[in-house]
Amino acid sequence: MSERIPIKNIYYMLCYAWDRLNEKDIILVDNTEGNNLLDLFARVMVNGLNYLIKRGLDRRYLCVNDDISFIRGKIDFNNSIKTLQWVNGRMSCEYDDLSHNVLHNQIIKTTIEQLIKHKGLSDELKDGLLNLYKYFRYIDTIKLNKKVFKEVQINRNNQYYDFLLKVCETIYDNLLIDENTGQSKFKEFERDPKQMAYLFENFVRNFYKRELKGCKVYRENINWDTDDDNTFNEYLPQMQTDISIETDSKKIIIDTKFYKDTFTYYMDSKKLISSNLYQIFAYIKNIEAKGGLNTNAEGILLYPMVNQQIDYDYLIQGHKIMIRTVDLNQEWRLIHKRLIDIIIDREN
Structure with missing residues (x-):
């Protein structure tokens, strides 16, 4: 992408990816200055914890x-x-x-401490976190690791914690702390292709789950359409879609790709990435064996937009394959409209 994705769009993508869209209005991201993700997460923590404390900390x-x-x-x-x-x-x-000295409160207190110690955080946010810290004075700090986050038990009575804990885990994943000096550095994950690819996929899938009414949206395992029940089939690699969508009349398989460019270049030649095309074609050809809507399944390769919007359509061996891009640097309502139009246009 030629520009950094605005933090408010990153925030909305995370809310969809985490399936916590009800909490997206916890802060007014339109009023958030700059493009600092750590400031954004700290502000989410401040606003979220103020709400949590009014409800009462879990015990x-x-x-x-x-x-x-x-x-x-x-x-x-x-x-x-x-x-x-x-x-x-x-x-x-x-x-x-x-x-109140339970694991989820311990994670939050430890995260608050780490944020307060970070030199790059604004004074306003540090003051807000320090004011909240007093409510956790009888709660222990702990050493965070990935296992700790998995051990938290979320239920109907404390489900609001789920959103804040996902924010805490994202901060943990990206806040690099020097154990010798105690100094920390935030690794902004929008510059990490692996993290952004994972976020992009989960955002798009959950976006369609919420926004496409009357459609079935899910991940799907596809078996290889072999000619016989060969005992060696177990060695064939598994095919799993990023997103499968079923409407009343169509089956659409979407494969999301978060690349810096949609094309490969050689000399003066510009081509679509061949491995991506082979992958989506393998999905729609092998899924034919399931019958029904799968017989004429359509495939979409979805990329973030780089320099230009792409809308390419191909008909390959009876299957439609589409190449689409979405501009993640534009206003959110336009992102919303673009993603809806990519699917709805297939129905028209």
């Missing part, structure tokens, strides 16, 4: 072992005798205590 019963002057829960006689606590009129007890 659960935790097992506590403590030496106390009154009997509570279950007495630990062995430890009480070993430590001679009874001499001082105290006993070791094990009991359940309703506490």
Whole structure:
């Protein structure tokens, strides 16, 4: 892409990709200055936590072992005798205590600390985070890793945490901390092709799930249409679509590609990327064996726009294959319209 994607568009893409579109208005991204993603995430944390604190931080019963002057829960006689606590009129007890010191609050507190320490964060956002930090004073900080985020238990009563934890995980993935100096550097993931390819795919799929009414949108495994039940079929690579869409009259398979350019170049020749065409053609040819709408499935290769909008149509062995681009640098309503038109135009 010739320009950086505006942060408000990155934010909307993330909300779709995370399937948390209801929370996208947590901040007014149209009023967010600059193009600093870390400032954006910090602002989301500030606004989101203000809302969370008004609702009340989540808490659960935790097992506590403590030496106390009154009997509570279950007495630990062995430890009480070993430590001679009874001499001082105290006993070791094990009991359940309703506490805010749960994993999801620990993740949020640790993330707040990391953001506050980051030198590149604006003073306004640091002050906002420091003001929120006091509500977490009785909560432990922890060492973050990918496993920790997977261990959080989200339910109907605390589902609002899911959005903030996804923001925390994105910050963790991209905030590089020097363990010797404690200094941090934010790796802006819109410059990371792998992260952006993953985001682009999930954004487009969930966008169509929400915005295409009356259509079935999903990922789909496709078997190779071999001539026999060969025992060696297990060694064939798996084919899985990025997006499969079923309307009343059509089957459309979309393969998203997040590349810096839609073409390859050799001398004065400009060509579409052959491997992408082979991939989408393999999908629509092998899916014919399922019958029904699959017999005449259409394929779309969807790229972010680089220098010009592309609308190429081909008819290859009875199947329509389309090359489309979407400009991620334009106003969001135009992105919305473009993605809808790519599918709706196929129905007209």
